[in-house]
Amino acid sequence: MxxxxxxxxxxxxxxxxxxxxxxxxxxxxxxxxxxxxxxxxxxxxxxxxxxxxxxxxxxxxxxxxxxxxxxxxxxxxxxxxxxxxxxxxxxxxxxxxxxxxxxxxxxxxxxxxxxxxxxxxxxxxxxxxxxxxxxxxxxxxxxxxxxxxxxxxxxxxxxxxxxxxxxxxxxxxxxxxxxxxxxxxxxxxxxxxxxxxxxxTMVPPLRPSRARTESTEPFDQSRGGADLFDLSGRHCLVVGGSSGIGREAALELARRGADVTVVARREREILAVAHEIATLGRRAEAVRQDVSHLDALEPLVERLWSAARIDALVYATGLCEPEAPDHQPALRERALDVNYRGYVTLADALVRRWASDRRGGAVVAIGSAGAGFVPGLESYAASKAALIQHTRSLAVSGGRHRIRANCVQPGLISTPMADASAHEGFQDAWLARIPQGRAGLPGDVAPLVAYLVSDASAYVTGAVLHVDGGLALGGLPPLAGNGGLA
Known part of the structure; x- marks a missing residue:
């Protein structure tokens, strides 16, 4: 590379x-x-x-x-x-x-x-x-x-x-x-x-693990520099790849040499993404699947694995709807299914495979800054928080199997979901708290996803990394001038 x-x-x-x-x-x-x-x-x-x-x-x-x-x-x-x-x-x-x-x-x-x-x-x-x-x-x-x-x-x-x-x-x-x-x-x-x-702050396991415990070097130390970002020969499973962050992540992985399987509900959109991946010279497959149908997910992994080993999971799908009292219980269950349970089911199936063949793997989960304290998004916030905590716990339990797990935490990103669910006043209020002064684009998030999939991040695990223009700094909207730079 x-x-x-x-x-x-x-x-x-x-x-x-x-x-x-x-x-x-x-x-x-x-x-x-x-x-x-x-x-x-x-x-x-x-x-x-x-x-x-x-x-x-x-x-x-x-x-x-x-x-x-x-x-x-x-x-x-x-x-x-x-x-x-x-x-x-x-x-x-x-x-x-x-x-x-x-x-x-x-x-x-x-x-x-x-x-x-x-x-x-x-x-x-x-x-x-x-x-x-x-x-x-x-x-x-x-x-x-x-x-x-x-x-x-x-x-x-x-x-x-x-x-x-x-x-x-x-x-x-x-x-x-x-x-x-x-x-x-x-x-x-x-x-x-x-x-x-x-x-x-990992505490050693309660019981001795049968996983390898010696010091390991998970990549060829003769490689370095830009070569570590090269994904040639890798096969990545991108869930939620029909639009927004997932779509751009799938394309970025392909640009760096990976073959990509794209999973989402909308067939026309994922076929279009698969076609773009193919034009980059990479193998692509489009799979229409609603991840809330949990019973279908492990068989999906087994079918895909039988055709080609999966080296990484990128979980970029999400359900974000404001809550209303008359449909709150149903929304909460569906948010948990789409944002958390579907992710856990897919990750568990892959972890078992990776632990068995001892070649490791990478998991990248897409969280959301909107999982903080936004009125009316309690179920969305809880399901995304569960996704983040599960990922960090997976990093601890999977490390001995050379499995890395990290989260990407986007801020205000201009995607179809965000543009449809957030009115202009809400977005203006967000922008007032972003030091960079702009909303992000899916292309701002995709390079971090690719970094976390690649050997370039072989010593990074359990991280929650923000792509938000500085929103996570937590400052108030400007009450006075920005002042100097010193």
Whole structure:
């Protein structure tokens, strides 16, 4: 896979932070896709890079050989202002640690990092309306970040990870390339956890598992860079692929080399999507199926599997209807069937297959920011919340079988369902709380789905990643001017 297949934002990048292993990982990642690494001298006459990476690594909790240094806020603010003036740019913060509170971290380090991260997220919110996207990558235990916890402490950490291995350079490099890509255009101040599921706070199983428990490398370490995004030879099952996010996800998977089976209720629409996939040179199959007919789903998986192994499930279907007292019980049951039970039935059938053949698999569930606190959407919210929780639990139980499970949480996305169900005033109220100032498109979500399906995210599991223009930051609508960028 080339830079053309994974379009990167611009052609120059700068890395701010100590020279060493992490710096070298980022340099090699950018060079692999034709991006030139340039030095930052701090001068006003220096050309503005297209991509800026900052390293906030060296946490004491992972016995880093290189102590953590403060974030270079002055340089970052200067570069950010220049990017904003130009109207484009990508900024990426790489930090280490597992999220949450670790008593092994000195209180001063924890406080300094919290302040740096709050400063960064505030900057990200202000930059987003100027065409500059700032996001974070949090890396778990990683020798490539100079972590040296020793064999006993490493084993103790791995015991609490669904994916029982340390982070490899390719894991960090791929996450950086995703955030630096043109397709990552509606993600603001989001954190990709490249940590093997460390942030899930997993408790080891109650009973010994018969699944493999040794450290595993789930992809060929000779591959790297854009090659990890290549889906050639994979077969993906996309549920809800007739329109909106599901349709665009199916097409994006095909563009990256996957064969795709599209499942939905509307036959004409899925036949059209299958035809588009075929024109991309990939094998396509259209299956008309209502996922609320639960008894038909496991036989469907068995039939599809008998023809070709399924490597990934993308569940993008959904039922979103406002509630009314006269049909509330029926709506609640149907919402649970479409948004949750259908997903669980399909995922269970695939997990059994994947655990049996020991080749692993990937699950990507599409949640919704509308599953928060929107009046009249109680059943929709509950069913989507169940989908998210099940996915994170699946990440924990499936990790030993090399099964990864992640959620994508879209915000206000212009889809047929959203456009039909949300009146203009409702959408205006949403837009007032989105720092980027626009609604998203299905094409903004599809690249993240493809990343989570691919080996590029082989060390990402149990994540809930937002594609919402910054809505998840949770700020109020502007009560005053946006202020400066510093």
């Amino acid at each position: 080339t830079k053309d297949a994974l379009p990167i934002h611009g052609s120059t990048a700068v890395v701010l932070g100590p020279r060493g292993t992490a710096y070298d990982v980022l340099r090699e990642a950018f060079e692999s896709v034709g991006v030139k690494l340039v030095d930052d001298t701090g001068g006003q006459d220096v050309a503005v890079p297209d991509i800026c990476c900052a390293l906030l690594t060296g946490t004491a909790v992972l016995d880093s050989a290189t102590p953590s240094a403060p974030l270079p806020r002055g340089n970052l603010a200067r570069i950010a202002a220049a990017m904003a003036g130009r109207g484009s740019g990508r900024m990426i913060l790489v930090l280490d640690g597992g999220g949450g509170l670790h008593t092994g971290v000195p209180a001063e380090e924890a406080a300094a990092r919290a302040a740096d991260l709050a400063w960064w997220r505030q900057l990200a919110a202000r930059l987003s309306c100027h065409g500059v996207l700032a996001n974070q990558i949090r890396v778990g235990i990683a020798p490539c970040l100079s972590h040296r916890p020793g064999p006993q402490r490493t084993a103790a950490v791995l015991r609490h990870l669904p994916l029982r291995r340390v982070a490899q350079p390719a894991d960090l490099a791929a996450a950086v390339l995703h955030l630096a890509s043109e397709g990552c255009g509606y993600t603001v101040a989001e954190t990709i956890p490249v940590d093997g599921g460390m942030g899930l």
